Amino acid sequence: MELKKELIEQILSIVTISREKAIRSVDTQRVLMYWEIGKIIFEEEQKGKERASYGEFLIKSLAESLEPQLGSSFSYRQLNLFRQFYRIFPIVNALRSQFNWTHYRTLIRIDNNDKRAFYIAEVEKNNWTARQLERQVNSQLFERLLLSNDVKSVLAVAREEKNPVEAKEIIKDPMVLEFLGLQRENSYYEKDLENAIITHIQDFILELGNGFAFVARQKRIHLDGDDFFIDMVFYNRLLQCFVIIEIKTSKLTHQDIGQLQMYVNYYDRFEKQSFENPSIGILLCTDKNDAVVKISLPENNSNIIASKYQLYLPTEEQLINEVKKEIEKLDNKIF
Structure with a gap:
């Protein structure tokens, strides 16, 4: 007698869900255990605060006693991490059940409160895995968004306190495509x-940002006997508009901008519905001349964006240099 396929699939589904719950339960207990250890270390350290070296002595002594019995998870480095964990997240009820220890380990190492708050909000909203969070931190996502936005705006969008109204609020320049x-x-x-x-x-949608859905590649449009092919088409549900992406493996030219503008115009006139917002065009290029981009587009343009891409993770120094360039541009406009 042959078993029903549906019955087997139901049982397999139950087993899979139960295993996932068991793993999450273990992760939750581990996070709570590390938090409690961090709390004990921190409170004991405060008792001896009149001695500046007491904290270091305490953790070293604990590591010497615990590591031989419990393994490398209780080394000096790890115990210090537990103490930092409690210091940064002192309210146990505020710990997120969807975050595992690897999430928190990455967040602990962020020394800027606004930056940490941004990544916490993004993990909660997008359900990032620990690996995705680590990748976004390493790719300097927060800093890249700050190149065209202020901290208050970046945090408000991340926390869903406001919906983005302009493309620059969610689209990065540069984009990092090391994956x-x-x-x-x-x-x-x-x-x-x-x-x-x-x-x-x-991975590309993760890099693009929140609310993106893939629509088409090499989208054919026919204009009075001529065929054109758009590299990629996406839709953003937050901005409620189509997003047209053209890829260039060379420095951007004004002809490239004109071509993208034509594609955006086409979508606005023939694809966009009345309740949707004007389409956005992104030129993904290896290099660009901001002056050429500015002169090639109308003064009130907010829908055509030129974004450089790089095939490697940026260093903090590179991002600082980019920020300095943006500040210089603002200073030049003011004076």
Whole structure:
């Protein structure tokens, strides 16, 4: 007698869900255990606060006693991390059940309160895995958003206290595409880059930002006997508009901007519905001349964005230099 396929699938589903709950339960208990240990260490340290070296002595002594019995999870470095964990997150009821210890370990190492608050809000909203959080921190997501926004605005969007109204509030410049696996010293064609993006579409959407959904690639449009092909089309539910992406593996030209403007106009006139907002165009390029971009577009433009991409994670120094450039641009406008 043959068993019903549906019955087997139901049982497998129950087993999978139960295992996932068991893993989450273990993670939750581990987080609480580390928090409680951190609390004990912190409170004991405060008792000896008149001695500046007492904290270091305390943790070293504990590590010497605990590590031989409990293993490397209770080394000096780990115990110090537990203490930091409690110091940064002192209210146990405020701990998020969806965060595992690896989430918190990444958050603890962020020394800026606004920056940490941003990533906490993004993890909660987007249900990022610990690996996704680590990647976003390493790619300097917060700093890249600050290149075109202020801290208050970035935090408000992350916490869903306001909906983004402009593309610059969620679209980064530069975009970091290290997950594509393309080497920057190798030559490649636009089609190679597009194929790599499609292969890693989930990672690319994560890099694009909140609310993006993939619609089409090489979208054909027909204009009075001529055919044109748009590299990629997305939709953003937060901005409620289509997002057209054109890929360039060279420095941006004014012809590229004109072509993208035509595609955006097409979507606004033939695809956009009355309740939707004007379409956005993104030119993904290796380099750009901001003056050319500015002169090629109307003064009130907010829908065509040129964003550089890089195939490697940026360093903090690189981001600081980018911020300085933006500040200089603002100063030049003022004076």
